[in-house]
Every structure is written in structure tokens, then in C-alpha cells.
Amino acid sequence: MARLTILTQDEIDSLYAIPKLDDEERAFLFALDNDDLAYLDTLENNTACKINYILQLGYYRAINIFFQFNFQTVKADVEFIRLQYFPNQPFPKKQLSKKYHYLNRYQVMGKYNLRNSDSVFHQKLLKEAKALAKSHSLSRFILEGLLSYCQQQNVIRPAYSSFQYIVSTALQEERNRLVNKIHTNADKTLRAELDKLLENDELFYNLTLLKKDQKNFSTTEIKNSIAKQQLIVGIYERSVALIPKLGISDQNIIYYANLAEFYTIQKLKRFNNKNLVRLYLLCYVHRRLLKINDSLVSSLIQKLTLYDSKADEYQRSKIDIAETVDKQLRSQAWQVMGININDHIPDDKVREKAFDVIPKERYKQFLHDFKKPNLDRDFYRWEYYEKIALTIKKNIRPLFRVLKFSGANDEINQAVMFFRQHLNGNQSFQDYDYVDIPLGFLPQSLKKHLTYKIKNAEKQSIKKVNGDRYECMLYKQLKKGIADGTVFIKDSHCYRALEDELIDVEHWAKHKQAILNELNMPLLSTNIVDLLDQLQSNLKDKYAQVNQHIHTGENSSIQTKFSKKGELVKWTLPYTRLDEGINNPFYEKLRVSSISDILKFSEDATGFMKSFSHLQPKYAKSAPAAETIYACIIAAAMGIESKKMKAISDVKDIEHVSKNFIRYQTLSAANDVIMNHTAKLPIFSEYNLSDYGVLHIPLK
Numbered sequence: 001m002a003r004l005t006i007l008t009q010d011e012i013d014s015l016y017a018i019p020k021l022d023d024e025e026r027a028f029l030f031a032l033d034n035d036d037l038a039y040l041d042t043l044e045n046n047t048a049c050k051i052n053y054i055l056q057l058g059y060y061r062a063i064n065i066f067f068q069f070n071f072q073t074v075k076a077d078v079e080f081i082r083l084q085y086f087p088n089q090p091f092p093k094k095q096l097s098k099k100y101h102y103l104n105r106y107q108v109m110g111k112y113n114l115r116n117s118d119s120v121f122h123q124k125l126l127k128e129a130k131a132l133a134k135s136h137s138l139s140r141f142i143l144e145g146l147l148s149y150c151q152q153q154n155v156i157r158p159a160y161s162s163f164q165y166i167v168s169t170a171l172q173e174e175r176n177r178l179v180n181k182i183h184t185n186a187d188k189t190l191r192a193e194l195d196k197l198l199e200n201d202e203l204f205y206n207l208t209l210l211k212k213d214q215k216n217f218s219t220t221e222i223k224n225s226i227a228k229q230q231l232i233v234g235i236y237e238r239s240v241a242l243i244p245k246l247g248i249s250d251q252n253i254i255y256y257a258n259l260a261e262f263y264t265i266q267k268l269k270r271f272n273n274k275n276l277v278r279l280y281l282l283c284y285v286h287r288r289l290l291k292i293n294d295s296l297v298s299s300l301i302q303k304l305t306l307y308d309s310k311a312d313e314y315q316r317s318k319i320d321i322a323e324t325v326d327k328q329l330r331s332q333a334w335q336v337m338g339i340n341i342n343d344h345i346p347d348d349k350v351r352e353k354a355f356d357v358i359p360k361e362r363y364k365q366f367l368h369d370f371k372k373p374n375l376d377r378d379f380y381r382w383e384y385y386e387k388i389a390l391t392i393k394k395n396i397r398p399l400f401r402v403l404k405f406s407g408a409n410d411e412i413n414q415a416v417m418f419f420r421q422h423l424n425g426n427q428s429f430q431d432y433d434y435v436d437i438p439l440g441f442l443p444q445s446l447k448k449h450l451t452y453k454i455k456n457a458e459k460q461s462i463k464k465v466n467g468d469r470y471e472c473m474l475y476k477q478l479k480k481g482i483a484d485g486t487v488f489i490k491d492s493h494c495y496r497a498l499e500d501e502l503i504d505v506e507h508w509a510k511h512k513q514a515i516l517n518e519l520n521m522p523l524l525s526t527n528i529v530d531l532l533d534q535l536q537s538n539l540k541d542k543y544a545q546v547n548q549h550i551h552t553g554e555n556s557s558i559q560t561k562f563s564k565k566g567e568l569v570k571w572t573l574p575y576t577r578l579d580e581g582i583n584n585p586f587y588e589k590l591r592v593s594s595i596s597d598i599l600k601f602s603e604d605a606t607g608f609m610k611s612f613s614h615l616q617p618k619y620a621k622s623a624p625a626a627e628t629i630y631a632c633i634i635a636a637a638m639g640i641e642s643k644k645m646k647a648i649s650d651v652k653d654i655e656h657v658s659k660n661f662i663r664y665q666t667l668s669a670a671n672d673v674i675m676n677h678t679a680k681l682p683i684f685s686e687y688n689l690s691d692y693g694v695l696h697i698p699l700k
Contacts (some may be wrong), residue, residue: 003165003168004139004162004167004168004171005145005159006140006143006164006167007140007374007475008610010205010261010607010610011161012160013162014063015063015147015157015162016159017061018059018069018073018074018207019213021062021076021077022060025062026058026080026081029057029058029059029061029062029198029400030054030055030057030077030080030081031083032054032057032085034056035111036053036054036111039053039107040053044077045116047067047086047089047092047098048071048092048094048095048096048102049096049104050085050086051071051078051081051082051086051092052096052100052104053073053083053107053108054470055081056101056254057071057077057111058077058107060108060112064107064151064157064672065156065157066105066156070095071091071092071095072676076090078091079091080388092176095583096380102215108673109156114154114155114156115155116154116155116156117150117154117156117157117158117162121153121155121157121158122158122162122166123376123484123565124170125146125149125150125158125166126166126170128145128149129142129145129166129167129169129170130145130147130170130173131518132170133170133173133174134247134248134249135249135251135252136249136252136255137171137174137175137251137252137255137256138255138269138665139167139168139171139252140173140665142167142170143163146163146166161573163531164509164601165553165589165606171357174252175276176590178246178248178279178582179273179275179276180275180519181245181246181247181578182275182279182282183275185242185245185246186242186275186278186282187238189238189241190235190238191278192287193235193238193283194235194278195274195278196208196278197232197281197285198268198269198277198281205265206231207268207281208265209228209231209264210228210231210569211254211261211286212228213291213294214294214295214299216362217298217299217302217303219394219395222296222299222399223396223398224397225292225295225296225429226296226398228292228297229289229292229293229402232288232622233289235282235404236285236286236289236491237306238281238287239285240697241443242282243286246600248283252283252546253283253287254283254287254631255287255615256279256280257280257283257284257286257287257288258281258663259615259616260279260280260281260283260284261284261623261659262615262616262659263280263659268281280630289491290491290492290493291493293403293491293492293493293495294492294494294495295404296491297399297403297482297489297492297494297495299342299399299401299631300384300396300400300403300475300479301479301482301483303395303396303399303680304396304475304479305479306605307385307391307392308386308476308700310384310388311381311384311385312381312382314380314383314384314475315377315380315381315384317631318380318383318538328667329366331413331695332357332358332366334671335357336354336357336358338358338653339353339354339461339525352610374691378445378446378449378683379449382446382469382472384449385468385469385472386466386468386469386472387468389468389471392468392471392472392475393468393471396474396475397423400419400423401420402474403489404490404491405478405487405488405489406487406489406490407481407484407486407487407488408481408485408486408488409441410440410693411438411440412441412442412477412478412481412487413442414437414438414440414441415438415440415474415477416474416478418438419470419471419474420439420514427665428467429465429467429470429595430467432465432611434451434462434463434464434465437470440473441475441477442477446473448554449469450465450466450469450473451463451464451465451466452464452466459572473646479508482495484594489588490494505633507666508607512645524584550571551568556573557573557574558571558572558573558658559571560570560575584674590676594633594663595634596627596630599630599633599634600630602625602674603626605677606669606673606677607673608671608673608674609626609629609670610673611622611666611669611670611672611673612624612629612662612666613661613666614660614661615659615661615663616660624653624661625651625653626650627651628651628653628654628655629650629657629661629662631645631649631654632645632654632662633662633667635654635658636662642654642655642658643655
């Protein structure tokens with residue numbers, strides 16, 4: 001049976017191969033303290049034994065492991081040590097015996113309080129791996145956790161093959177645990193609903209339809225998204241109750257959801273273990289509904305923004321007309337008032353002349369319009385909203401019905417609850433009493449646009465609320481609350497509250513210590529006061545060190561000014577702007593390169609392509625074509641769908657590679673490779689952003 005592939009060969013070598021050092025690294029790693037010198041004195045004139053000790057000490061410092069080696073294979077390191085500490089001694093010709101080699105190793109182990117791993121420790125590693133697998137089923141994550149555990153326990157890490165076995169066993173046992181939990185805790189109804197996703201419904205499988213993303217904000221696409229949400233909302237609600245019983249982490253939900261998307265429907269149907277398929281589908285549905293809800297919320301925001309834009313246009317046009325009419329009325333009023341003081345017009349002709357300007361039958365309307373011209377911008381805005389009330393109900397009301405809003409204040413929550421009850425009931429909005437309708441969420445200045453008065457049976461004037469305008473106002477306030485972080489949709493990725501991302505407060509209060517112990521992160525258990533004191537002390541030391549380097553002139557990047565008494569008066573950063581334009585003249589000398597050329601150059605220089613591993617570890621040996629990865633990266637960066645990139649380029653298999661190789665973990669790993677390589681370039685330490693307004697202070 002093939003072993004689980006976790007690391008690349010380069011990564012394995014970085015953990016288990018003798019490190020290749022330069023002189024600067026050798027000077028640091030092979031440095032000796034008083035204890036080391038005292039031990040070397042006990043070895044008397046055995047130069048080979050002394051060099052062997054220094055080699056083992058340095059290699060352990062470099063990568064925390066011991067090696068079997070001979071002097072010829074590490075000739076450069078031996079020569080450095082000989083010249084540094086034993087310049088009068090020749091290069092050792094004979095190899096050191098195993099006895100002295102292991103005596104030196106035990107001395108180093110004693111120095112750092114180390115011990116070898118054994119079968120008992122392997123069992124501890126397996127237990128730790130099982131705990132890590134519950135957090136994340138990514139094999140690399142578990143291996144990194146085990147390496148950290150070995151370091152914490154001061155145990156020399158076992159062979160890579162041992163880690164492969166431990167990680168593989170932990171992953172398999174975690175998978176079996178979840179499958180058994182599904183079998184035990186999932187009721188018959190839930191199992192049937194999950195199985196139904198793999199059934200052919202007329203032309204398409206339900207799961208195929210579910211995997212299709214919303215293309216745009218058209219009414220048709222929104223309705224399709226709502227239909228998909230309703231298809232799985234029952235499974236999702238059951239998954240919310242079931243997932244805590246499974247003891248599955250968010251990262252593992254993502255992992256198994258990705259597997260459901262990775263396998264074809266035919267492949268899933270051929271799985272012998274039906275409960276494993278149900279686990280994949282359960283996690284996929286749990287994640288998929290959150291993404292669908294994100295699309296629905298975005299649709300609601302986009303639609304309301306569109307209506308707001310059209311309301312602005314309508315408002316402006318109405319105000320322009322109102323201002324024109326008002327100007328005309330003022331002109332007519334000026335003419336009428338001029339008639340009253342015109343001495344050439346007899347008094348008995350004044351009314352006649354006034355009616356020539358404004359006809360008698362329009363005079364009352366003129367007086368009404370002139371007395372109180374309607375220049376209220378909000379009046380026309382809400383007039384428009386009432387005109388398109390049917391459109392709003394058609395497009396927004398379905399979204400409101402399926403999304404569960406929760407606000408930071410009670411007023412908006414009461415309004416949401418009231419309107420849901422209204423939609424589910426048969427009562428006309430006009431039949432509600434004014435005092436029964438929640439209006440606390442409304443801005444005070446806008447309430448006048450939502451209310452009107454009617455006469456009741458007793459001929460008394462009573463207030464009523466315009467139902468169409470109330471509905472529109474509720475939607476607008478929900479949109480505003482989403483934007484300013486006071487309205488949330490818990491069952492979503494992008495619009496949930498911070499509290500929904502965190503551990504429940506009551507659960508944390510009861511199980512705080514157990515959670516910290518399970519995380520196995522000593523820093524989190526450290527008292528914050530002690531930690532801050534330690535950091536403050538370190539910071540003071542750094543300040544003293546930096547000031548000392550400035551005062552002595554050791555930091556050549558700082559310009560200093562001293563008084564006649566030799567006291568430091570001030571220090572400044574050198575600042576020379578190379579250009580006043582947008583681009584530095586240096587870049588004009590470089591040839592223009594395409595993004596794909598830059599990616600290819602970066603790959604040749606850094607080998608970042610090795611970071612793009614397959615979603616499934618057992619397929620890790622299958623490497624995609626570099627051009628396909630480049631196309632996927634460019635498509636993602638430009639916001640182009642894989643299908644469109646495939647259509648406009650000559651690169652094939654983009655969708656398959658994007659689905660199996662492009663994800664957060666691989667992109668992050670590739671980015672780290674490029675950044676680490678960049679940091680090693682000679683120009684990196686010279687690059688100064690001060691030319692662009694960013695201060696950079698070298699700390700020696």
C-alpha cells in the first residue's frame with residue numbers, strides 16, 4: 001500500500017537532510033559557549049572527536065535532528081570548524097568511531113534536555129495526531145502539529161515514514177469516527193434527504209443544480225437561487241443540530257465539502273460506504289447554503305441600490321419641475337402685485353387685469369400652489385417607491401421570506417417579526433391599528449411619509465400606515481443595517497455577526513481551561529500581565545540597543561548630529577526623492593513583460609509551482625501543467641470565471657485544475673515560497689520605501 005504523500009522531496013530534505021550552510025550561518029550555528037568549551041577540554045587532543053561534537057551541535061541547532069555522517073561528506077563545514085577553532089591541526093583523515101559519535105550526541109542531548117522517540121512516545125504522537133485530525137484533516141497541518149509537539153516535549157522527531165503512518169492512521173480513524181457518528185445520529189429522514197441529492201430529477205441531478213452558482217442579479221437567477229436554498233434548507237437546519245454531535249471542526253467541514261465537489265455524482269454513487277458519502281454531502285450542504293445566502297443578500301443589496309438610484313433620478317426630475325413651476329408662479333404673482341400699484345389701471349379694472357394674468361377658474365389653485373410649493377425631496381422619493389411597490393414586492397419580498405435577519409437593536413427585530421407575521425397571515429395592512437405597527441426603527445424625519453389620516457365610522461380622524469411604503473422602508477433599513485454592521489444574517493459567510501464566529505460565551509466560561517489544554521498552545525495559557533511585562537522588558541532592551549547603535553554610528557543608515565561636547569543632538573533619516581513623477585526612471589529601462597512571463601520567471605527562480613498540490617493526497621503525484629496554473633491564477637485575479645478564461649485562451653482543463661489545485665492553502669504556500677526567496681535577494685535589504693512616503697528604519 002502506497003504511503004501518504006505529505007511533503008515534497010525538498011521539504012523532506014529540509015527536515016531530514018544535512019543542511020547546506022554558508023559561512024555566516026556556520027559562524028552562528030557552530031558558536032561555542034563555556035559549557036561546550038569545557039566539554040571539549042575533556043576530549044584532550046582528539047581533534048576529530050571535537051570537530052564531530054561541534055558538527056552535531058550545529059546541525060541540531062539548524063534543524064533539530066542528528067545525523068550519521070563522515071568528514072568527507074561535510075568537508076566544507078569541517079574545514080570551517082578547523083580554521084575557526086583548530087587552525088594548527090590538519091584535516092582529520094580517519095573517521096570517528098560510533099562510540100565517540102554517540103557520546104557527543106548524548107552530550108548535545110543533555111545540553112538541551114533531549115530524548116529519543118520510542119514506542120511509548122509514538123503512541124502519544126498518535127493520540128496528538130487524532131486530536132489534530134479533529135481540527136483539520138489536512139495531512140500537512142497534522143504533520144506540522146506533530147513536529148511542534150516533538151519540539152515542545154524535547155523529543156527528537158521520528159523518521160518521516162513514521163509520521164506518514166501516524167498521520168495516515170489518524171486521518172483514517174477520524175474518518176471512521178465521523179462515519180459512525182453519522183450512522184448513529186442521523187435520523188432516517190435526514191439520510192433520505194441526503195440520498196435524494198444524488199437522484200436524477202427529470203433532466204438533472206439535484207446535486208448538479210445545487211453546484212451551479214448564481215450568474216447575475218436578474219429576477220430569474222434570484223428565483224433559481226431561492227429554489228436551491230429551499231431544496232437544502234431542511235438538511236441545513238438538521239445539520240446545525242447534528243454537527244455539534246459529530247464533533248467536527250469548521251476546517252473539516254470545508255475539507256469534506258470540497259471532497260463532495262471534487263467527486264463526480266457517478267463516483268459518489270459508487271462508494272461502498274454510503275455514510276461516508278452522506279458525510280461529504282452533509283458538509284457540502286452546510287457550506288453551500290451559507291454561500292447561497294451570501295448571493296441572496298448581495299442580490300437584495302443590489303436590487304435596493306438600483307431602486308435607490310432610480311428614485312434619485314425621479315426625485316431630481318420632480319424637483320426640477322417643481323422649481324420651474326415655482327418660478328413661474330412667482331413671476332405671475334409679481335405681475336398681479338404690479339397691477340395693484342399701476343396708476344394707469346383704474347381701480348374697477350384691477351380684478352379684470354389680474355384675471356388676465358391668472359384666469360379666475362385657476363386662481364384658487366394658484367394661491368394654494370404659491371402659498372406652499374412642494375420642494376420636499378423625500379416626498380417625491382417616497383412617491384416613486386409607492387409607484388414601484390409591485391416591483392419591489394416581486395423582487396425583494398421573496399428574499400425577505402427566506403433570509404433570517406437579526407439586528408443589534410430590538411426595534412428592527414420587532415419590525416422584521418411583525419412583517420413576517422403579516423406576510424404569513426391574511427390580514428390587510430390597512431386593518432392594523434397605528435399603535436400595533438412597530439415604527440421605532442424608522443428615522444423620525446421619515447415617519448410623515450409613511451402615515452396618512454382617514455375618517456373612521458364615528459367620523460373621527462385616525463392615523464394609518466401606508467403598507468407599501470412601510471415594506472420598502474423596512475427593506476431599506478435592513479440594507480443600511482447590513483452596511484453599517486447592525487443587521488446580520490447568521491446563516492451566511494459574509495454577513496454574520498462576530499459573535500457567530502466565536503465560541504459561545506457560556507460554553508467558553510465553563511470549558512475555558514479544557515479548550516486551552518486541547519489547543520496545546522502554551523502562549524494562550526500564559527497570564528496576560530506576565531506576557532505584557534515580558535514584552536515590555538524586551539521592548540526596552542530593543543530601544544536601548546537601537547539608541548546605542550545610533551549613538552555609536554554603527555547604524556550607518558541614520559544621519560546624526562553631535563554637539564561640541566560630543567553629545568547626540570538629533571538624528572534623522574536620509575530622504576532623497578528620485579523623481580517627482582509617477583514612475584521612477586529606473587523602470588523605463590526595463591522591457592515590458594506580460595503577467596504570464598512574470599509568473600514563468602518567478603517559477604523558474606523559486607519553484608513555487610510545487611506548492612500546488614492536489615486536493616486528495618493520494619493524487620498528489622499528478623502535477624498540472626504550469627500554463628494551466630498560470631491561467632487559473634490570472635483568471636482568479638481578474639475576476640474571470642474558469643469557463644470564460646477557457647473560452648478566451650488556448651489552455652485546456654482549466655476548470656478541473658482550478659477545482660483540485662487552486663485553494664487558499666496552496667495559494668498561501670506558493671506566496672510564502674516567492675516571498676521567502678525574495679527576502680534572500682541582495683537588493684531586499686537595500687529596498688527603501690521612503691521614496692514613496694513609507695518610512696523604513698534599519699535596526700542593526
